[in-house]
Amino acid sequence: MTHPHEETLHLHIDGELPGAERGEVEAHLRSCAECVRRADEVRGLLMRVAMLDREIQPPVDLWQGIVKRIAVENPAPEHDLERLRSRRRVYQALGWIGAIAATLVLGIGLGRMTPGPTAGTVATLPTELSSDVAAHIPAPDTQASVAMLAAAHEEPAYDSAISELETVLYESSQQLRPETIAAIQENLAIIDQAIAEAQGALLADPANEHLRQHIATNKQTKLRLLRTLTTTVTADL
Amino acid sequence: MPTTTRSVAGLAQPEMGELVRRSQEGDSVAFEALYRAHVGKVYALCLRLTGDSGQATEMTQDVFVQAWKGLASFRGESGFGTWLHRLAFNVVRQGQRSQNRRNSRVQLREDLVAAAVGRSETALEDRMELERAIATLPPRAREALVLHDIHGYRCREVAELTGSAVGTIQAHLHRARKMLKEVLVR
Numbered sequence: 001m002t003h004p005h006e007e008t009l010h011l012h013i014d015g016e017l018p019g020a021e022r023g024e025v026e027a028h029l030r031s032c033a034e035c036v037r038r039a040d041e042v043r044g045l046l047m048r049v050a051m052l053d054r055e056i057q058p059p060v061d062l063w064q065g066i067v068k069r070i071a072v073e074n075p076a077p078e079h080d081l082e083r084l085r086s087r088r089r090v091y092q093a094l095g096w097i098g099a100i101a102a103t104l105v106l107g108i109g110l111g112r113m114t115p116g117p118t119a120g121t122v123a124t125l126p127t128e129l130s131s132d133v134a135a136h137i138p139a140p141d142t143q144a145s146v147a148m149l150a151a152a153h154e155e156p157a158y159d160s161a162i163s164e165l166e167t168v169l170y171e172s173s174q175q176l177r178p179e180t181i182a183a184i185q186e187n188l189a190i191i192d193q194a195i196a197e198a199q200g201a202l203l204a205d206p207a208n209e210h211l212r213q214h215i216a217t218n219k220q221t222k223l224r225l226l227r228t229l230t231t232t233v234t235a236d237l
Numbered sequence: 238m239p240t241t242t243r244s245v246a247g248l249a250q251p252e253m254g255e256l257v258r259r260s261q262e263g264d265s266v267a268f269e270a271l272y273r274a275h276v277g278k279v280y281a282l283c284l285r286l287t288g289d290s291g292q293a294t295e296m297t298q299d300v301f302v303q304a305w306k307g308l309a310s311f312r313g314e315s316g317f318g319t320w321l322h323r324l325a326f327n328v329v330r331q332g333q334r335s336q337n338r339r340n341s342r343v344q345l346r347e348d349l350v351a352a353a354v355g356r357s358e359t360a361l362e363d364r365m366e367l368e369r370a371i372a373t374l375p376p377r378a379r380e381a382l383v384l385h386d387i388h389g390y391r392c393r394e395v396a397e398l399t400g401s402a403v404g405t406i407q408a409h410l411h412r413a414r415k416m417l418k419e420v421l422v423r
Contacts, residue, residue, distance in 0.1 A: 007411045049386045055277030066301045
């Protein structure tokens with residue numbers, strides 16, 4: 001056999017030559033030092049190339065960007081990524097409730113009207129919740145209380161406690177400046193919306209205990225806020 | 238979100254199949270695991286085919302967004318990695334057509350330095366020289382060399398991936414190696 005063409009040699013090295021032709025090239029290589037040298041040169045190059053990394057990590061983590069793009073380009077509500085993002089929005093919203101509550105109480109303290117009509121014109125306000133309602137509201141910030149809250153928040157008594165305090169607050173709202181009233185209404189609406197979103201998410205994912213406890217915790221936050229607001233508003237009465 | 242990266246080598250085939258199946262059902266956690274297992278290979282392919290880390294980053298994102306959208310069409314005839322590579326290849330080709338780039342810019346240094354942590358200075362210089370030389374190859378020759386000699390695809394598989402004939406791929410491969418040898422001996 002004459003010296004194989006360069007391309008034939010490459011095909012032989014890659015194992016791509018058909019049987020008969022492969023035999024011929026192998027036979028030639030057994031007796032031709034020049035072609036062995038040429039083959040070794042190609043193998044040497046291929047060994048260097050084969051040492052290059054098959055995997056190279058991008059300079060930054062691309063995952064968040066991919067999630068955002070998929071959420072924008074693929075907004076089907078049943079898609080898991082969309083559910084994941086909406087659940088995340090709910091958690092973020094609920095997490096802001098504490099900050100809103102603190103701001104609201106401060107705002108009420110600063111925004112109260114100066115004493116106006118005499119105390120006699122203001123309805124007598126209860127300073128304690130009715131005992132059957134109070135019995136369902138456990139102390140905050142304990143693990144047991146959170147678990148109890150998880151059950152308690154579904155109890156009609158829990159919602160009735162909130163409703164009772166809202167009534168008290170709104171009945172005494174004539175003591176407050178209009179802008180203060182507006183601030184209270186706006187912020188309570190934010191809290192209510194966040195709770196409603198969480199309840200909506202819970203409908204889609206009823207086994208989600210974390211979500212359930214989150215709702216319970218934030219209903220209690222709303223309850224404490226309403227207590228504080230009513231106490232603040234009625235303090236001088 | 239998982240913070241560790243498991244490469245393809247770290248995932249057994251049945252595990253990969255399970256992740257694909259769950260991803261097809263909309264499981265984003267499973268898809269993230271697939272992303273972390275394959276992103277290195279996809280990015281490496283995009284980087285070498287474009288020679289530009291900015292483009293490669295953007296294209297790698299494109300690949301996974303398209304993969305999520307097109308998961309339903311993955312039937313398992315080829316491996317998931319190969320399917321991703323086919324996507325990556327198409328994304329790169331499309332990007333090159335729309336940008337009308339004929340010559341790639343060599344901006345590989347930072348990525349390669351990051352990948353070479355722990356290697357000797359000589360080994361790093363050798364790799365840098367080789368990567369630069371590969372980046373100077375004409376596009377089709379570079380594709381054939383990267384897919385065959387670096388990523389280990391057979392000529393028949395490269396032909397399928399690129400939509401070319403096997404003989405054409407073999408010719409491109411031969412040309413790539415010849416040009417590479419000439420560049421490296423200069």
